[in-house]
Amino acid sequence: MRKRAALAVTVVVTAALGVPAAASAQPARCRLEPSAPTTLPALSATRLAAAVGDVPVAQGGLPDAEASGALAQIRGTAGCWQGTAGIGDVRTGGDVPQNGRFRIGSMTKVFTAAVALQLVAEGSLDLDGTVQQYLPGFLPADFPAITVRHVLTYTSGLNGIGVPHKTPAWFFEHRYDHWADGSQIDVTKPPSFTPGKYQRYGNVDYWMAGLLIQKVTGHSWEREVHDRIIEPLGLRGTTTPGDDPRIPGRYSHGYEATDAGWVDVSAANPSLQWSAAAIISTPQDLDRFMVALFSGRVVPPVQLDLMFTIPPGTTTYDGDQDDTNNPAAAYGMGLGAFQVGPLTVWGKTGDRPGYANAMGATRDLTRRLVFSVNTLHMGGDQPVRARQIIGAAFS
Incomplete structure (x- = not known):
C-alpha cells in the first residue's frame, strides 16, 4: 500500500x-x-x-x-x-x-479560555475588570471600557491588524516572520461597535486574552498553558511552539496546490497566531482535553458553565447598520455551539494553511469527534470533506 x-x-x-x-x-x-x-x-x-x-x-x-x-x-x-x-x-x-500531530489553529482558543477562567476562579482575573485596569496604557485613552468578559465572549469590538495571512502570496513571503505578543492588535482603530453589543468571532479577542494571562501571572502564555493544562492532563503530543516553525514528531504534511505542483506549507512561525491559534496537538490529546474540560476537571463548574453559555440577547456583528438581519450569536467563552440536524455539538473548529480541523462533542460526552483535513487551498470555507465527516459522525 x-x-x-x-x-x-x-x-x-x-x-x-x-x-x-x-x-x-x-x-x-x-x-x-x-x-x-x-x-x-x-x-x-x-x-x-x-x-x-x-x-x-x-x-x-x-x-x-x-x-x-x-x-x-x-x-x-x-x-x-x-x-x-x-x-x-x-x-x-x-x-x-x-494519531499524528497537526496545527490545531483556532482550537487553541479553548485552551486560552480555560486558562483565563482558571485565573478567574482563583481571583487573579475579574470578568468585569477591564483591559484598561489590567494593561494600563495599552489601549488609547478614548477607547470605551472593555472587560475580560467582553474579550472571552468575542464581544469587545477590538480590531486585529488585518494581514491576509491565509492567502498564498502573503504566506509564502511572511511564513517565518516573528510577531511580538500583542503586536497583532490594531490600537489605531477604535472598536467597531460598543463593547458587549454584538459578537464578532476572530483572533483579536484571544490575543488580548493572552496578554491578560501574561500580565496577571507574570509568566508567558505558553508556560501557563503548559503548566495548567498540557502537563497535568499528560498531553504528550501537544505543544505551544513559540517561534519554532517545525511540527515535531509524526505528522501529516500540509500542502498548497500551485501551478508548479504541491508546495509543503507545514513549516511556519506561529507567533502571529499565538494565543489564538498556535497550538500543535493530536487526536488523542484533544479528545482527552475535551473529556477533562467537559467533566469539570480543568475549569471549576461555575466558570465552566460560562464556556457553554452564549451571551443572551447578543447577535453576530455583520458590519451593516441593520440589526434585524444579524445571525444569532454562537459562542460562549472559547467554545461554540454547532447544530447538526437536531443535535447540538459543543466544540471548536480551527485552520491553518494545509490544515482544517475540529473537535466537538455532545455535552454528555457520549460521542466525541476530532478530525483534521489537509486542505490544498488555504483560507477558503470549511472543506466539503470536513462537513462530510461531521455529518457521518453526528447525523
Whole structure:
C-alpha cells in the first residue's frame, strides 16, 4: 500500500489522481456499536470511511482537488471509530498517521479560555475588570471600557491588524516572520461597535486574552498553558511552539496546490497566531482535553458553565447598520455551539494553511469527534470533506 500511495502522489502532483492510502486499523476495544444505551444515530463504518476519503479516488476518495489527506477519530459510549486516508508525505509516500500531530489553529482558543477562567476562579482575573485596569496604557485613552468578559465572549469590538495571512502570496513571503505578543492588535482603530453589543468571532479577542494571562501571572502564555493544562492532563503530543516553525514528531504534511505542483506549507512561525491559534496537538490529546474540560476537571463548574453559555440577547456583528438581519450569536467563552440536524455539538473548529480541523462533542460526552483535513487551498470555507465527516459522525 505504501508503494501504491507513493505512486498515487506522483501521479497527483503531475495532474492526475491515483489510489488513496488505506485507513488505519481500529484500536483495541474500539467498537462501532454503543457500549451503553443511546439515542444518538448509529455509526456506519461504510459511511465514515467514505467521509474521511478511504475509498478509491474514482469513488470520491483522497487525495482529490480539495485535500491531500484526512484523519478522524470518534470516541464515547455511543460508538468508537477511527480512520485515515490520502497521502501524509509526498516525499516519502507515507500514509496519514492516525494519531499524528497537526496545527490545531483556532482550537487553541479553548485552551486560552480555560486558562483565563482558571485565573478567574482563583481571583487573579475579574470578568468585569477591564483591559484598561489590567494593561494600563495599552489601549488609547478614548477607547470605551472593555472587560475580560467582553474579550472571552468575542464581544469587545477590538480590531486585529488585518494581514491576509491565509492567502498564498502573503504566506509564502511572511511564513517565518516573528510577531511580538500583542503586536497583532490594531490600537489605531477604535472598536467597531460598543463593547458587549454584538459578537464578532476572530483572533483579536484571544490575543488580548493572552496578554491578560501574561500580565496577571507574570509568566508567558505558553508556560501557563503548559503548566495548567498540557502537563497535568499528560498531553504528550501537544505543544505551544513559540517561534519554532517545525511540527515535531509524526505528522501529516500540509500542502498548497500551485501551478508548479504541491508546495509543503507545514513549516511556519506561529507567533502571529499565538494565543489564538498556535497550538500543535493530536487526536488523542484533544479528545482527552475535551473529556477533562467537559467533566469539570480543568475549569471549576461555575466558570465552566460560562464556556457553554452564549451571551443572551447578543447577535453576530455583520458590519451593516441593520440589526434585524444579524445571525444569532454562537459562542460562549472559547467554545461554540454547532447544530447538526437536531443535535447540538459543543466544540471548536480551527485552520491553518494545509490544515482544517475540529473537535466537538455532545455535552454528555457520549460521542466525541476530532478530525483534521489537509486542505490544498488555504483560507477558503470549511472543506466539503470536513462537513462530510461531521455529518457521518453526528447525523
